[in-house]
Amino acid sequence: MPDSTVTPLVSLLRRLAIALGALVATALIVYFGRDGYIDNNAEGSPISLLDAFYYSTVSVSTTGYGDIVPVSDTARLWTTIVVTPLRLIFLITFVGTTVELLTERSRQSFRIERWRSRLRDHTIVVGYGTKGRAAVETLLGDDKSPDDIVVVDTDRAQLDAASALGLVTITGNATRSSVLRIAGVAQASALIVATNRDDTAVLVTLTARELAPKLRIVAAVRESENVHLLRQSGANSVIVSAETAGRLLGAATTSPNVVEVVEDLLTPDAGFAISEREVEDSELGGSPRHLADIVLAVVRGDGLFRVDSSKVDSLERGDRLLYVRKATPPDEDD
Template identity: 55%
Template structure:
């Protein structure tokens, strides 16, 4: 009976091992595919061409140093052609020695020259080869390192923010998020333009190149585990498709979409957007206010620009503020959020502030000037 039980468990163990092998193989394949479209933030400030040039300059420096060492003791070397070693012969000897070619036409003859070759030139040869071979190895291993970084990032990223579109709207949205204290590591940029993806990578953000209307692209951005998604493409129809795709992948994420025209706002809301910001009408209203009252327009611009002058901030009610009227707070309270309802500060339903309320206040930010 025990023998039958052991025999019966073998297929189950084999199936588990096959599943684990298939899963690891699939993850490796997905990481390799993602590594070609996901661009991680660059750690080095030098351009790859600058790195190669720097290595070549180091190799040239080792070659010049070896030449000077050989020429300083050129009398201890023997040239089979004419018996004397000139500066050109020293450079020639250093080149064939460091490159391990070694024709044998110039050889160290004295004991001092041989000791210098053992304790000085041989280590320099090793350094020279490391510099040159290191450049090749770095180029060969860059793809593997990229896949490792992508796999580590995909396994750790959770509750992050996905920004679709890194144009003017997307860049300013990212800057505002960073200004509000959001870590760059929690922001992922998706854009179909390679130039925009490169710009996001230069800004220290994880960026993905691809069509965000396709679920494969959003899955690479781990949109299914994101907490917030900002949809800011150039076209409203594209924004609607992206919003619909994001909502299918993630039912709980907060989606904020940008629309150019007011007539497309209902479509974006039906697609799953929680908040829709109309760029053209907002700009038009700001233009109209500017004509009537430029001071009011500058104040609105100041409120919308984070980190300078006046800022609109949403925060929880403090213990000291609980039980007070919004007008009695030290900061100017514009609205109160209670039970998911936004109430104007003058609304009779507000009464006094309660624990658990959130308030939208105007905060004065002191801009530090460089001396």
């Protein structure tokens, strides 16, 4: 998140213009007051414009060879009250640029290291287009803190939009391991791959799986024929965005109410939503079909079982329930 809207190139060009201005001003002062200067290497020769620029260069840069010097009182006065401040402006401009650059790099490195040391169990979203934004909205609707969401993208405009929501943003190509390391992929709890290209999604998944073997990776693809590539690359869940949208479009023509219910369930901050929770002690040994909540499925170990499966007729400690809950709008939160 940049602190200034001025680009580094513009800032550098401005400082270069100031330095050149000081150089030219000094040269013109010497040239117009050339009668008060002498060239010790060419005694008797008048100071030319080239000599004036030469003197300006060695003077403002504090090199000071001493071949061209002011000898008259007027020239020395101008050197004292005008040339010396110009010399200081020239030095401050370049030295200040170097110091500021080193300071900013050190400060940024310190901020990154401090942030990475505190970052744990966060979610990384690669791609902040339509799919990425919808994923982030769902996470925020499920009470995920903006500080626990890291957005990786190459589009500065998209990252600015994510920053406006308080999200952590990283500019870079997520197919590079260095970018994912900066995002803290080894400490993350989940990675959402929402790129616009299926081949990019495969590369991101491969890179992330290599860096974090136990990371949960959820990827979106456009074509169903690429699902197996994402699975082989290490994705835990693959969503075919085009086909999913197509199914909803087809269902909307015959059963529009079904589509409205599905959209309601997928919207975490209004109506009803699908959520997950642990089994309570009072529910152990009971059937998930007889609970007060509407249970859709039970997660046991690495398996997901529908509520009517005989394997989950009796709930055990460590089971997790996928159930329908009433969503709480943001303005009704305590």
